[in-house]
Amino acid sequence: MTLTPLGKTLCIAIIPLLFSGSVLANTSFIDDLQLLGNDRYEQSGLSASDFMDITAPPPPPRQSVQIPVNTFTISPSLRSGLSHAARYLRTQNPNLAVAQRGVNVSNRTLAQTLHALLNWGGDIAPHALQQQFDLVPLLNGESKASKFTxxxxxxxxxxxxxxxxxxxxxxxxxxxxxxxxxxxSQISNGALRNKGLEVAWTNDPIGLFYMQVQGSGILEYSNGKRVSLSFDGSNDKPFRSLSLFMKQQGLMKGSMGRERIQKWLYAHPTYLTKAMNSNPRYVYFKPVQRGVLTASGMPIIPGHSVAVDTNYIPFGSVVLAEVPIINSKGQTMGAEWKILLPQDRGAAIKGPARMDIYTGKGEQARQIANQLTGHGRAFLLLNRQGTQLSQRAMQASDHPTL
Structure with a gap:
């Protein structure tokens, strides 16, 4: 893919709005480092297409975009994520080009970008950001927006x-x-019973179903003990949507989120097994001690870690994204600019402008994840050669945190 400069300066007006309902703009999930891994994605290793042994390409042309006048602060969790990404890149060949169908850059350039961010002194002012970095737009065909979930x-x-x-x-x-x-269906009918494969038993078949959709989870026992479960493979059958089954069978109409489907199935238990078995794909789990890591092997960070298609966006890169703010009614209320860290993959996450943001664990994280669907601009940050790091002393006033 050939990257061309932006045709004109993009002007962005950010309206400070709060989430409504249970979704808050500054909830703690953003800053808590959690060693709990990618949910609905296979924990696979890197594919050969990520690191082809070719000569590193020349740096992309300079890009320019106006971002809000606010000054941003790198939070402790984000700094930790940047450090993990830097350590990850130290294990890779610096001369290899990655994401060749997309940004097509060398690991060395990615490492230089992380080094610049980690050695930044103080807050990040927008004008200094563009003095230090090229902003490479992540576009999906003719669309100028990335899709976020x-x-x-x-x-x-x-x-x-x-x-x-x-x-x-x-x-x-x-x-x-x-x-x-x-x-x-065969497993539901007991084909694996009494073969020593049981990790545990649950009282929540629908919760288990959605945990299999996510690909990992946490078991909570009556004594308060919690055990993390990691993806342990699948039966390699295709995934089929439960909501689509409910609609095709004429069982439900209109919006079909998890709460509504769950309430309906528990009210009509005779349909439960048939509905679950409409999705032939079955995911296995294994207990893990430290929690699950992402497909890249890096710890996952709520609010910053994203699953991407590594054919286009490489692990170890840094993305500046205009993430939509969605309220509890599904309405887009504005946007916030954030730094995102590509660390994971997803079977449904395909293309150059598709990102899935990790929101954390538990019920509040689920609600936020369900409402995080929309479009916004996204740019890959690449360190610009021959510049000095911008140094800025911390000011007493509060600044938005990326």
């Missing part, structure tokens, strides 16, 4: 032993390929 780590109730309430097993992956590739 959210993902999270679900928490469900569990028991170490089955009983009348906790009767839905959570399985680890079978060693046998024949057993591993059973359909969800």
């Amino acid at each position: 959210g993902y999270y780590t679900p928490i469900i109730q569990a028991s170490a032993k089955p009983d009348a309430r906790y009767k839905y097993p959570i399985y680890r992956a079978p060693m046998s390929q024949q057993l591993r590739h059973l359909s969800r």
Whole structure:
């Protein structure tokens, strides 16, 4: 993909608005570093297309874009994420070009960008940002906007032993390929029962279903103990939408979020098994001690970590994004500029301008993730050669945090 300079300066007006309902603009999930990994995505290693052994391309042309007049501060969690990205790049060949279908840059350039940000003195003023970095637009064809969605780590109730309430097993992956590739319907009918594959049992089959959609989660036991679950493979069957099944069967109409589907199915339990089995894909889990890492191996940071298509946007890069602010009614109320860290992949995250933002764990994170759907501009930050780091002393006044 050939990147061309922006045709004109983009003017952006940011209106300070608060989230309505339970979604707040400055909730703590933004700044808490969590070692809980990518949800609905396979925890796979890097693909060969990410790091092809070719000569590093020349730097892209300079880009210019006006961002708000606010001065930004790098939060502690963001600085930690930048440090993890820098350590990740130290394990890679600096001369290899990455994301060749998209930004097509060398690991060395990415490392220089991280070094510049980590050594920045004080706040980041918008004019200084563009003096130090080129802003490469992430475009999807003729569209000038990137698409954002959210993902999270679900928490469900569990028991170490089955009983009348906790009767839905959570399985680890079978060693046998024949057993591993059973359909969800076969597994629901007991094909894996009593084979020593049970991790735990839950009383929440719908919660388990959505945990499998996310690809990882947390089990919470009655004594308060929590155990993180990591993706342990799947039966390699295609995913089919539960909401689409409900609509096609004429069971529900209109908006079909998780709360509404869950309420309907618990009110009509005879449809529960049929509805679950409409999605033949089954995901296995394994307990982990430290929590799940992203596909890149870096810890995940709520509000900053994003899943991307690494054919276009590489791990270890830094993105400046205009993230939409969506209220509890699904209305776009404005936007906020944030620094995002590409660290993960997603089977549904494809293309040069598609990003899925991790929002944290639990119910509040789920609500935020469900409402984080919209479009905004996004730019890859690349260190500009031959410039001095901009130094700016901290001011007493409060500044928005990226």
